[in-house]
Amino acid sequence: NAGVTQTPKFQVLKTGQSMTLQCAQDMNHEYMSWYRQDPGMGLRLIHYSVGAGITDQGEVPNGYNVSRSTTEDFPLRLLSAAPSQTSVYFCASSYSPHPRDIQYFGAGTRLSVL
Amino acid sequence: QQQVKQSPQSLIVQKGGISIINCAYENTAFDYFPWYQQFPGKGPALLIAIRPDVSEKKEGRFTISFNKSAKQFSLHIMDSQPGDSATYFCAASLSYNQGGKLIFGQGTELSVKP
Numbered sequence: 001n002a003g004v005t006q007t008p009k010f011q012v013l014k015t016g017q018s019m020t021l022q023c024a025q026d027m028n029h030e031y032m033s034w035y036r037q038d039p040g041m042g043l044r045l046i047h048y049s050v051g052a053g054i055t056d057q058g059e060v061p062n063g064y065n066v067s068r069s070t071t072e073d074f075p076l077r078l079l080s081a082a083p084s085q086t087s088v089y090f091c092a093s094s095y096s097p098h099p100r101d102i103q104y105f106g107a108g109t110r111l112s113v114l
Numbered sequence: 115q116q117q118v119k120q121s122p123q124s125l126i127v128q129k130g131g132i133s134i135i136n137c138a139y140e141n142t143a144f145d146y147f148p149w150y151q152q153f154p155g156k157g158p159a160l161l162i163a164i165r166p167d168v169s170e171k172k173e174g175r176f177t178i179s180f181n182k183s184a185k186q187f188s189l190h191i192m193d194s195q196p197g198d199s200a201t202y203f204c205a206a207s208l209s210y211n212q213g214g215k216l217i218f219g220q221g222t223e224l225s226v227k228p
Contacts, residue, residue, distance in 0.1 A: 004157070040123065042203055042218035043158070058215065090157050099146050099207035099214035105157030 002026050006091050006106035013081040013113045021076040021109050023091030029104075031097045032074040036060065036087040037108070043090065049074055050097045081113045116141060118206050120219030127226050133191040135222045137204035140185065144206040146214070149178065149189050152201045152221075161202070162189070194226045 007022045025032065033048035045058030049068040063085060065077040074093075078085060089109045094101040120137045127133045137147075148163035164171045164178040164187065171178045177190040191198055202222045208214040 040220050042118075042120070042220045043216075044218070045215055048215070092157070098210045099216060100163070100210075102160050103216070105159065107155065107157050 004091055004093055004104050004106035006089075006109050008109060009107065010110050011112070013078075013111065015081060015083060015113060017081050018077070018079050019081065021078075021089055021091075021111075023074045023076065023106060024072050025074075025091075025093040025104070026072065027093060027095075027104065028071060029093035029095055030071070031095070031101070031103075032068065032091065032093045033058070033103070034064070034066065034074070034076045035090045035092065037090060038087050046076065046089075048097075078111075081111075083113045085111065086113045087111060116217050118204060118217050118219040120204050120222060122222060123220065124223045125225070127191075127194045127224065129194065129196060129226055129228050131194050131226075133189075133194045133198065133224055133226070135189045135202055135204070135224070136186065137188065137206075137219050138184075138186045139206050141206070141208070142185065143208055143212060144217075145209050146207045147178070147180065147187050148205050148216070149176075150203040150205065150218075152203065154200075158203060191224075194224075196226045196228050199224055199226050 004025045034046040035043040047066040049055045091106045092103040094103045149161045150158035151161040152158040175192045180187045204219040205216045
Protein backbone atom coordinates (compact mmCIF):
# COMPACT_ATOMS: atom_id res chain seq x y z
CA ASN A 1 0.00 0.00 0.00
CA ALA A 2 1.53 3.30 -1.13
CA GLY A 3 -0.89 5.49 0.84
CA VAL A 4 -0.11 9.19 0.32
CA THR A 5 2.90 9.89 -1.88
CA GLN A 6 4.56 13.28 -2.06
CA THR A 7 7.22 14.40 -4.52
CA PRO A 8 9.82 15.79 -4.40
CA LYS A 9 11.15 15.12 -0.90
CA PHE A 10 13.48 18.12 -1.00
CA GLN A 11 13.53 21.27 -3.11
CA VAL A 12 15.53 24.48 -3.16
CA LEU A 13 14.09 27.46 -5.02
CA LYS A 14 15.18 31.00 -5.67
CA THR A 15 12.86 33.85 -4.79
CA GLY A 16 10.34 34.37 -7.58
CA GLN A 17 10.56 30.87 -9.03
CA SER A 18 7.47 28.74 -9.36
CA MET A 19 7.02 25.07 -8.69
CA THR A 20 4.43 22.37 -8.08
CA LEU A 21 4.45 20.00 -5.14
CA GLN A 22 2.86 16.72 -6.11
CA CYS A 23 0.55 14.63 -3.96
CA ALA A 24 -1.12 11.38 -4.88
CA GLN A 25 -3.17 8.89 -2.85
CA ASP A 26 -4.30 5.41 -3.78
CA MET A 27 -6.98 4.93 -1.12
CA ASN A 28 -9.86 6.45 -3.09
CA HIS A 29 -10.23 9.15 -0.46
CA GLU A 30 -12.52 12.05 -1.19
CA TYR A 31 -10.89 14.55 1.17
CA MET A 32 -7.37 15.84 0.58
CA SER A 33 -5.52 18.71 2.18
CA TRP A 34 -2.21 20.53 2.29
CA TYR A 35 -0.49 21.69 5.49
CA ARG A 36 2.70 23.53 6.19
CA GLN A 37 4.76 22.77 9.28
CA ASP A 38 6.94 25.46 10.81
CA PRO A 39 8.92 25.29 14.07
CA GLY A 40 6.83 26.37 17.03
CA MET A 41 3.68 26.73 14.92
CA GLY A 42 2.44 23.21 14.45
CA LEU A 43 0.66 22.34 11.22
CA ARG A 44 -1.43 24.93 9.46
CA LEU A 45 -4.00 24.19 6.76
CA ILE A 46 -3.25 25.78 3.38
CA HIS A 47 -5.95 24.42 1.04
CA TYR A 48 -8.27 21.46 1.00
CA SER A 49 -10.54 19.56 -1.36
CA VAL A 50 -13.68 17.58 -0.63
CA GLY A 51 -13.68 15.90 -4.02
CA ALA A 52 -12.61 16.19 -7.64
CA GLY A 53 -13.28 19.67 -8.95
CA ILE A 54 -13.89 21.17 -5.49
CA THR A 55 -11.25 23.11 -3.55
CA ASP A 56 -11.32 25.69 -0.78
CA GLN A 57 -8.96 27.82 1.25
CA GLY A 58 -7.61 26.94 4.66
CA GLU A 59 -5.93 29.08 7.27
CA VAL A 60 -2.88 30.23 5.26
CA PRO A 61 -3.75 30.13 1.52
CA ASN A 62 -1.91 33.22 0.26
CA GLY A 63 0.78 32.46 -2.32
CA TYR A 64 -0.52 28.97 -3.07
CA ASN A 65 -2.89 27.54 -5.67
CA VAL A 66 -4.46 24.11 -5.88
CA SER A 67 -6.61 22.12 -8.26
CA ARG A 68 -8.22 18.69 -8.07
CA SER A 69 -8.89 17.19 -11.48
CA THR A 70 -8.90 13.58 -10.25
CA THR A 71 -9.68 11.85 -6.97
CA GLU A 72 -6.09 10.65 -6.70
CA ASP A 73 -4.06 13.83 -7.23
CA PHE A 74 -3.95 17.16 -5.41
CA PRO A 75 -0.98 19.30 -6.50
CA LEU A 76 0.06 22.47 -4.67
CA ARG A 77 1.47 25.31 -6.78
CA LEU A 78 3.72 28.09 -5.61
CA LEU A 79 3.36 30.84 -8.20
CA SER A 80 6.23 33.10 -7.09
CA ALA A 81 8.19 31.61 -4.22
CA ALA A 82 9.13 33.81 -1.27
CA PRO A 83 11.53 33.10 1.62
CA SER A 84 8.48 33.06 3.95
CA GLN A 85 7.37 29.90 2.15
CA THR A 86 10.40 27.98 3.41
CA SER A 87 8.74 25.14 5.29
CA VAL A 88 7.92 21.46 5.34
CA TYR A 89 4.76 20.72 3.39
CA PHE A 90 2.49 17.78 4.12
CA CYS A 91 -0.32 16.41 2.05
CA ALA A 92 -3.03 14.40 3.80
CA SER A 93 -6.11 12.44 2.77
CA SER A 94 -9.11 10.94 4.50
CA TYR A 95 -12.21 9.03 3.50
CA SER A 96 -14.46 12.06 4.05
CA PRO A 97 -14.21 15.69 5.28
CA HIS A 98 -15.52 14.66 8.68
CA PRO A 99 -12.86 15.70 11.20
CA ARG A 100 -13.15 12.33 13.00
CA ASP A 101 -12.10 10.43 9.89
CA ILE A 102 -8.45 9.50 10.17
CA GLN A 103 -6.19 11.71 8.09
CA TYR A 104 -3.27 9.91 6.48
CA PHE A 105 -0.22 12.07 5.88
CA GLY A 106 2.52 11.81 3.29
CA ALA A 107 6.19 11.94 4.25
CA GLY A 108 6.48 15.63 3.40
CA THR A 109 8.36 17.95 1.05
CA ARG A 110 11.08 20.09 2.61
CA LEU A 111 11.23 23.38 0.69
CA SER A 112 13.87 26.09 1.01
CA VAL A 113 13.41 29.42 -0.75
CA LEU A 114 16.58 31.47 -1.01
CA GLN B 115 -10.50 31.70 19.68
CA GLN B 116 -9.39 28.90 17.38
CA GLN B 117 -5.96 28.33 18.95
CA VAL B 118 -4.70 25.25 20.72
CA LYS B 119 -1.74 25.91 23.02
CA GLN B 120 0.64 23.02 23.66
CA SER B 121 3.38 22.64 26.25
CA PRO B 122 6.18 21.92 26.79
CA GLN B 123 7.98 22.59 23.53
CA SER B 124 10.49 19.84 24.31
CA LEU B 125 10.66 17.07 26.87
CA ILE B 126 13.39 14.69 27.97
CA VAL B 127 12.36 11.59 29.92
CA GLN B 128 14.29 8.59 31.14
CA LYS B 129 13.34 5.16 29.89
CA GLY B 130 10.52 3.78 32.01
CA GLY B 131 9.34 7.21 33.10
CA ILE B 132 6.06 8.99 32.44
CA SER B 133 5.87 11.58 29.66
CA ILE B 134 3.17 14.23 30.03
CA ILE B 135 2.22 16.74 27.33
CA ASN B 136 -0.46 19.35 27.92
CA CYS B 137 -2.81 21.26 25.64
CA ALA B 138 -5.29 24.04 26.32
CA TYR B 139 -8.04 25.51 24.18
CA GLU B 140 -10.53 28.38 24.34
CA ASN B 141 -13.35 27.41 21.99
CA THR B 142 -15.87 25.35 23.94
CA ALA B 143 -17.47 24.27 20.66
CA PHE B 144 -14.52 21.99 19.86
CA ASP B 145 -15.78 18.42 19.97
CA TYR B 146 -12.90 16.22 18.88
CA PHE B 147 -9.38 16.09 20.29
CA PRO B 148 -6.81 13.86 18.56
CA TRP B 149 -3.12 13.40 19.19
CA TYR B 150 -0.68 12.82 16.36
CA GLN B 151 2.79 11.27 16.54
CA GLN B 152 5.50 12.23 14.06
CA PHE B 153 8.84 10.47 13.68
CA PRO B 154 11.76 12.31 12.03
CA GLY B 155 11.41 12.44 8.27
CA LYS B 156 7.85 11.11 8.38
CA GLY B 157 4.41 12.60 8.30
CA PRO B 158 2.20 12.78 11.40
CA ALA B 159 0.09 9.73 12.22
CA LEU B 160 -2.98 9.53 14.41
CA LEU B 161 -2.08 8.12 17.82
CA ILE B 162 -5.22 8.42 19.95
CA ALA B 163 -8.29 10.65 20.10
CA ILE B 164 -11.02 11.61 22.56
CA ARG B 165 -14.46 13.25 22.55
CA PRO B 166 -15.43 15.82 25.21
CA ASP B 167 -18.05 13.53 26.77
CA VAL B 168 -15.27 11.22 27.99
CA SER B 169 -12.79 12.18 30.72
CA GLU B 170 -10.14 9.59 29.90
CA LYS B 171 -9.18 7.24 27.09
CA LYS B 172 -6.45 4.66 27.28
CA GLU B 173 -4.78 2.70 24.50
CA GLY B 174 -1.89 0.62 25.69
CA ARG B 175 0.71 2.89 27.28
CA PHE B 176 -0.95 6.02 25.92
CA THR B 177 -3.71 7.83 27.83
CA ILE B 178 -5.60 11.03 27.08
CA SER B 179 -6.98 12.88 30.09
CA PHE B 180 -9.66 15.48 29.33
CA ASN B 181 -10.81 18.26 31.67
CA LYS B 182 -13.76 19.99 30.06
CA SER B 183 -14.22 22.64 32.77
CA ALA B 184 -10.57 23.66 32.59
CA LYS B 185 -10.54 23.41 28.78
CA GLN B 186 -7.42 21.29 28.93
CA PHE B 187 -6.38 17.86 27.75
CA SER B 188 -3.17 15.95 28.11
CA LEU B 189 -1.29 12.94 26.77
CA HIS B 190 0.36 10.58 29.21
CA ILE B 191 2.88 8.02 27.99
CA MET B 192 3.49 5.40 30.64
CA ASP B 193 6.72 3.38 30.78
CA SER B 194 8.23 5.62 28.11
CA GLN B 195 10.57 3.87 25.67
CA PRO B 196 13.31 5.19 23.35
CA GLY B 197 11.06 4.20 20.44
CA ASP B 198 8.53 6.78 21.68
CA SER B 199 11.00 9.56 20.82
CA ALA B 200 9.08 11.69 18.35
CA THR B 201 7.21 14.95 17.99
CA TYR B 202 3.68 14.92 19.35
CA PHE B 203 0.91 17.25 18.24
CA CYS B 204 -2.41 17.78 19.92
CA ALA B 205 -5.29 19.04 17.85
CA ALA B 206 -8.91 20.08 18.14
CA SER B 207 -11.78 20.53 15.75
CA LEU B 208 -15.32 21.78 15.55
CA SER B 209 -18.02 19.41 14.47
CA TYR B 210 -18.38 18.65 10.78
CA ASN B 211 -21.56 20.71 10.57
CA GLN B 212 -19.66 23.70 11.92
CA GLY B 213 -17.02 23.36 9.21
CA GLY B 214 -14.66 21.40 11.40
CA LYS B 215 -11.02 21.47 10.43
CA LEU B 216 -8.20 20.27 12.65
CA ILE B 217 -6.42 23.04 14.57
CA PHE B 218 -3.01 21.80 15.67
CA GLY B 219 -0.96 22.69 18.70
CA GLN B 220 2.64 23.83 18.38
CA GLY B 221 4.15 20.36 18.91
CA THR B 222 6.30 18.75 21.61
CA GLU B 223 9.59 17.09 20.81
CA LEU B 224 9.95 14.09 23.13
CA SER B 225 13.28 12.41 23.71
CA VAL B 226 13.38 9.23 25.81
CA LYS B 227 16.86 8.47 27.09
CA PRO B 228 17.90 4.81 27.54
